[in-house]
Amino acid sequence: MADPLIVTIDGPAGVGKSxxxxxxxxxxxxxxxxxxxxxxxxxxxxxxxxxxRGEADLASALAGMEFSLSGVGEDxxxxxxxxxxxxxxxxxxxxxxxSNLATLPVVRASLKAxxxxxGKRFSLVAEGRDMGSxxxxxxxxxxxxxxxxxxxxxxxxxxxADMGKxxxxxxxxxxxARRDHQDRNRAEAPLRPAPDAVIIDxxxxxxxEVFAALVRGVRG
Ligand code: DC
Numbered sequence: 001m002a003d004p005l006i007v008t009i010d011g012p013a014g015v016g017k018s019x020x021x022x023x024x025x026x027x028x029x030x031x032x033x034x035x036x037x038x039x040x041x042x043x044x045x046x047x048x049x050x051x052x053r054g055e056a057d058l059a060s061a062l063a064g065m066e067f068s069l070s071g072v073g074e075d076x077x078x079x080x081x082x083x084x085x086x087x088x089x090x091x092x093x094x095x096x097x098x099s100n101l102a103t104l105p106v107v108r109a110s111l112k113a114x115x116x117x118x119g120k121r122f123s124l125v126a127e128g129r130d131m132g133s134x135x136x137x138x139x140x141x142x143x144x145x146x147x148x149x150x151x152x153x154x155x156x157x158x159x160x161a162d163m164g165k166x167x168x169x170x171x172x173x174x175x176x177a178r179r180d181h182q183d184r185n186r187a188e189a190p191l192r193p194a195p196d197a198v199i200i201d202x203x204x205x206x207x208x209e210v211f212a213a214l215v216r217g218v219r220g
Pocket of ligand 1: 013014035036037039040095098099102127128129130131179183
């Protein structure tokens, strides 16, 4: 069998990585891997304050967790211990717990191993913070999407409105900025583009324009 095709999409919270990863994975007929969902699922499973537990305790809790993946494109299903990871992980509180856990080398090492195992079994569009820089350094194509915090907060507000929910713009912007700061400044695998990543500033681009840039990048 040919080596799996790995395409990576990294970038900050709320930049539209998942939307793009699903679409690109559909176009390539391969699964997409939402690695933020892995950190979120672990965070939800371990609960509030888990980042203060000792390293050995966390290592043994993580050793008992198994991720699996099925499906293609937007129908990809990522599961933890056989249960699909769903909307229960999509709260700003769980996101912040995930970001806290993601500063810990023991957590990163465990999830990196799980991500690389999936990348040996499947071709993937893998999205997260360190896919191109750390987890899949030899990926065929690497992208880094960026946008101002204001624009990302506006997009999140629109997304929530589409789901019939309301939120305060300043609160959203604050939450995004706080998580960005922690994700960019941690010692282990901080959010930054791989040297060979194609950087796309999406601030003033429409979704279709970003997608077209990704497709050009994959074909080029
Ligand atoms: O992409 P997301 O918002 O679902 O990610 C939630 C948190 O998980 C994010 O703030 C930092 C962490 N994360 C990470 O450190 N590395 C990844 N590859 C993906 C997510």
